[in-house]
Amino acid sequence: MSTNANVVELTGDEITIKERSPFQIVMFRFRKHRLAMVSLVVMSLIFILTLFAPYIANFKVDEIKVGDYFVPFGSVDEASGRIHYLGTDNIGRDYFSRLIYAGRISLTVAFLSVIISETTGVIIGAISGFYGGTLDNVLMRFVEFMLTIPGLPLLLIISSMLLANEDLITIPPIILNTVGKLMLLNARDTRSAVLIIMVLAGFGWLGSAQLMRGMVLQIKQQTFVEAARSLGASNIWIIFRHMIPNAMAPIIVSASLGLAGYVVAEAALAFLGFGIQDPIPTWGNMLSASQTYMVDKPWLPLIPGLPIFICSLAFNYIGDGLRDALDPRLKM
Amino acid sequence: MADKIEQPLLDIRNLKTYFYTEDGVVKAVDGVDLQVFPGEVLGLVGESGCGKSVTSLAVMRLISQPGKIVEGEIVFDGRDLVRLDEPELMKIRGNRISMIFQQPQSALNPVFRVADQISEVLDVHQDLGKEAGRARAIELLKLVGIPDAESRANAFPHELSGGQSQRVMIAMALACVPDMLIADEPTTALDVTIQAQILNLIRDMREKFGSSVILITHDLGVIAEMAERVAVMYAGEIVEQTDVQTLFKNPVHPYTQGLIGSIPVLGKVRDRLDVIPGTVPNLVNLPPGCRFAPRCQARKEHNLSICTEKRPSLQVYEEGHKVRCWLYEDAGQHEAPKKAKKTAKEKK
Numbered sequence: 295m296s297t298n299a300n301v302v303e304l305t306g307d308e309i310t311i312k313e314r315s316p317f318q319i320v321m322f323r324f325r326k327h328r329l330a331m332v333s334l335v336v337m338s339l340i341f342i343l344t345l346f347a348p349y350i351a352n353f354k355v356d357e358i359k360v361g362d363y364f365v366p367f368g369s370v371d372e373a374s375g376r377i378h379y380l381g382t383d384n385i386g387r388d389y390f391s392r393l394i395y396a397g398r399i400s401l402t403v404a405f406l407s408v409i410i411s412e413t414t415g416v417i418i419g420a421i422s423g424f425y426g427g428t429l430d431n432v433l434m435r436f437v438e439f440m441l442t443i444p445g446l447p448l449l450l451i452i453s454s455m456l457l458a459n460e461d462l463i464t465i466p467p468i469i470l471n472t473v474g475k476l477m478l479l480n481a482r483d484t485r486s487a488v489l490i491i492m493v494l495a496g497f498g499w500l501g502s503a504q505l506m507r508g509m510v511l512q513i514k515q516q517t518f519v520e521a522a523r524s525l526g527a528s529n530i531w532i533i534f535r536h537m538i539p540n541a542m543a544p545i546i547v548s549a550s551l552g553l554a555g556y557v558v559a560e561a562a563l564a565f566l567g568f569g570i571q572d573p574i575p576t577w578g579n580m581l582s583a584s585q586t587y588m589v590d591k592p593w594l595p596l597i598p599g600l601p602i603f604i605c606s607l608a609f610n611y612i613g614d615g616l617r618d619a620l621d622p623r624l625k626m
Numbered sequence: 627m628a629d630k631i632e633q634p635l636l637d638i639r640n641l642k643t644y645f646y647t648e649d650g651v652v653k654a655v656d657g658v659d660l661q662v663f664p665g666e667v668l669g670l671v672g673e674s675g676c677g678k679s680v681t682s683l684a685v686m687r688l689i690s691q692p693g694k695i696v697e698g699e700i701v702f703d704g705r706d707l708v709r710l711d712e713p714e715l716m717k718i719r720g721n722r723i724s725m726i727f728q729q730p731q732s733a734l735n736p737v738f739r740v741a742d743q744i745s746e747v748l749d750v751h752q753d754l755g756k757e758a759g760r761a762r763a764i765e766l767l768k769l770v771g772i773p774d775a776e777s778r779a780n781a782f783p784h785e786l787s788g789g790q791s792q793r794v795m796i797a798m799a800l801a802c803v804p805d806m807l808i809a810d811e812p813t814t815a816l817d818v819t820i821q822a823q824i825l826n827l828i829r830d831m832r833e834k835f836g837s838s839v840i841l842i843t844h845d846l847g848v849i850a851e852m853a854e855r856v857a858v859m860y861a862g863e864i865v866e867q868t869d870v871q872t873l874f875k876n877p878v879h880p881y882t883q884g885l886i887g888s889i890p891v892l893g894k895v896r897d898r899l900d901v902i903p904g905t906v907p908n909l910v911n912l913p914p915g916c917r918f919a920p921r922c923q924a925r926k927e928h929n930l931s932i933c934t935e936k937r938p939s940l941q942v943y944e945e946g947h948k949v950r951c952w953l954y955e956d957a958g959q960h961e962a963p964k965k966a967k968k969t970a971k972e973k974k
Contacts, residue, residue, distance in 0.1 A: 316737075316782065521733040524686050525720030525747045525798060528712075535746065539737045 323619040330615020333608035340601065344398040348478065352376045353388035355395045356573050362386040364591060380597055383584065389597060396575035397601060399477045399487060403576070404556035404605075406473070406491045411498030412549045418499065419506025420533050420541070424514065434507065437500045446562065449493055453568045456489045463489070479574060486570050490563065494556055502548055509541035543620035547613050554609035561602045577602050634661035634701075635805060635838050636685065641698035643677075643684045650910040654680040654693070656862035659940060662806065667832065667839040669853030669870070671846060671885070673906055677862040678842045682808045685840075686725055687715050703805065721751045724799035728811040730791035734783035740767070740794050741779035747801040766797040769834075770827060789820035793827065800831055806838045807831075813848060825852055846889055850874060855946075858882050861907055861917040864940060868947040878949050880924040916952060924953060 314322065325331060343350060353376065362371070362378075363386050369378045380389040422433040456462055465488050467481065473491075474484035513519065513536070522532050557577075563569035564578025565585075572579050577598045584594035643655040655677040662668050670678050683689050685700055687707055700707040702723065707715070727733040735743060744766055745759030754762060760779070767775035770793040783791060792812060799807055809828060813821035829852065832839050841852055849856055849870065856873045858866040858881065866879040877883045887900035904921035907913055919925055919933040932952050940950045 517727050517729055517732040518735045520688065521725070521727055521795070521798075522735070522746075523688055523719070524725040526716045526718070526750050527720075527746075528716055531750070536735055540735065542737075 320616075320619045324615050327611075327615035327618055329611045330618075333611040333615075336604060337608045337612065340397060340605065341401070343394050344401055347394045347398050351388075351391035351394055353378075353391040355387070355392055355575055357387060357391075359386035364587075364594075367593075381593075383580075383594065384587065389594075392575040392580060393577075393597060393601070395478065396577050396580055396598065399479070399570065399574065400557060400560055400577045400602075401605070402473070402476045403487060403491055403494070403560045403570075404553050406476075407494040407498055407556045407560075408549050408552045410491065410495035412502050412545060412552065414495070415499035415502025416506045416538060416541075416545055419503035419508075420510050420537050422503065423507035423510030424529065424533050424537060430507070434504070437503055440497065440500050445497055449497065449559070449563060450566060450568045452496075453490060453493045453563060456493065457486055457568070457571075460485075463492075465489075483574050486574070490560060490569055494559055498552060498556070502545060502552070505544055505548055506538075506541055509544060510537050513537055513540050547617045547620065550609055550613035550616055554606040554613070557602060557605045557609070632663060635664045635703060636660075636662040636840075637699075637701040638681070638685070639699045639701070641681065641684060641700060642696045643680050643689055643693060644696050645693040647692055647910075652909045653862050653912060654909060655684060656912075658698075658859075658862070658864055660857055660864065660867070662838050662840060664805070665832070665836050665838055666855060667829075667841055667853045669849040669856040670840060670842045670859060671844060671849055671856060672859035673844060675906055675909070676859045677909075678844075678859055679810055681859070682725065682810050682840060682842055685808065686719060686723060688719075717751070720747050720799075720804070721802045722804050723806045723808065724802070724804045725808040725810060726792070726795045726799050726812050728814050730788055730795045730812075730815065731783060731786075733795055734786075734791055736783050739780050739782060740786070743783075744794070744798050744801055747798050751802050762801070763797075766801055767794070770794070770797045770800075770831070771823075772797075787820075788816050789823060792816060792820075792824050796824075796827060796831065800835060800837075803835050804837055806840065808840045808842070810842045811844070812841075814843070814845070821848075828852070846885060858885070861912065862909060863917065863950065864948075865918065865950045866948065867940070868943075872947055878943055878947070878954060879918075879951050880922050880953070881918045884921075884923075916950075924951075928953065 359371065359382065362369075362382050363384055365378055365382045365386075367379065367381050369381060370376070371378060378388050378390065380393065383389055383392070418433060422430045465485060469488060470481040470484045473488055474481050477484060477487055479487065510533075519532060519536055522536050527535070560569060560576065561578030561581065564576050565582045567582060569578055570576050572583060580598035581595055581602070584591075584598070587594045638658055638660040641655055641658045641660075642653070645652040645654055658677070658681055660668075660670075660681070670681065672678050680689070680693070684695055685702075685707065687695075687700075687710070689695060695708055698708065702718070707718070710718070734740075738746075741760050741763040744763035745754065745756070748754040748759045748762055764775050764779050767779055772778050772790060772793055778786075778790075783794075786794065796812075807828075812828065813824050816824060825848065828839060828841075831837070839852075841848070843849060853870050855869050856867070857864050858873075858879065860881050866873070866877065866882045873882065874886060877886050881902070884900065884902035888902065890896075890899055902921055903923075907917055907920065913920055913934065915932070915934040915936050916922070916925075916938050922933065925933045930952055936952075938950050938952050938955065940948050941954060943949045943954050
């Protein structure tokens, strides 16, 4: 019984019923979703790998061994005695080290895109739904207009434009430095990653804005909003204290599904050559670079392809599990 | 009667609140005059859709689109609420006038703990710190009779019963010790036994805090129990206003008489309850004369033609007793009905 989430303890003559907090109840239900739990474990492992990339990777990202091209799995580097766990690529770089650094960059891009797009979407959607009228009309027609444009071609055009012209957009150095630290990149290389995040998030908030607006329209009708107003709360207070927390469940689900989308989108951009460029490794551009060797060395594209596949699947399952756990139709 | 001479805390004058809908202008409140004196409980009675709740929302200035206050003044403590701007209103709402609602469980935000919701009010108005806010919240919970307040403070609204939720709502409403509490059908959604407890609580709290209470209800039993003065509303206007004893002993407006006649009396065997024939008129298309005229039995008995032609005004019937009915229009050439005259004489 997933609804019977309170703990009943029988100790001697006394019966104590411990009430669980909603968070505990959600966790209790989430644990019942087996695939989601497996996905969570897998994703945690990938996170740990990428988080400790500098300690786990035994080669530098751009360390080139002239002559050691396409060495097989487990080959030992004669000079230093280090092992190429997954061999090397076409120019002699250690494939395993690049893979985990790439994971760090790809996942950071996905997470930052989700955070930015969901925050923007939530705020714009909430304002649009709450105030209604002309503002709502203008915002939502804009969102719908943006959604009618086929995404990928536009992403390609914008990202190629931004990446080519350095002076088109200047990014504050604070952002470059912080994001650079997250991705273990220097400020110059970070620029392209930040631009990709901006492009992805710039189109990603549309869906969550619509979702949020719908939720707000529904919540707006409830008495507690009127009650809050009758107790002297301002509009901004009501939006942030009452609307947004009540609409969080579907937003969390959409965010976890969004993560899967961004991992794939980033890979797609990179694969088509409009994303983050070599020598910065991402799963997408590793895949892109290795596609030439698809026939005679199939492991080269398969190795970066696998984590893209796993992440996308795992985030989807986690989203699924969260949806089941947070479903408002089940009583908390 | 002595306290009637003092300055009213709330003085509603000729309040008109219309809703501009696609079907036309709904005259939900159409010329209401009402005074609430400090510390008193005023009952506002009437059928569903007669404008009770809209009046209370107008006082809070919470009428939203497509509704609008088109005319009138709501003078609260010397200031006209109709003319105040939003920031000033926010200082009054919850602080000087607060409101409790019919559905206590949906009036609490489902994602916040009880203590946080109460301290939210304190946060808005008094800028209390987190610790102090929580302590005050627990104090208020104890005051409204929540058992084991310390641990219930951490409960979420869905873990509370209806009665407990209403107690929490009352605690929230009283957090800033308001001058006036508007209770919009506070007991309608509750069990009968809980109703009595909540009414007692409201009465106790009124004594403790000295707040005036506007009690909106369609339940005359609640009025008899709680109110000191009563205003009876019908189709957006007040038809009779008097103290509670007079209302039950000597109701003069035919509508009030009908309302009181339709209460089942325990131990009294009646074949049928007296009912008022017909329904509340459409507020878009109101009858030209007295709004109660189409349903009025007295009009038929006395064969008055003016009732369907001209709207009566709220007249003083005797001291502290006002009525809006052509039957009692002194200046008019119409004879007052015998029954009412007799009772009036008896009183004197």
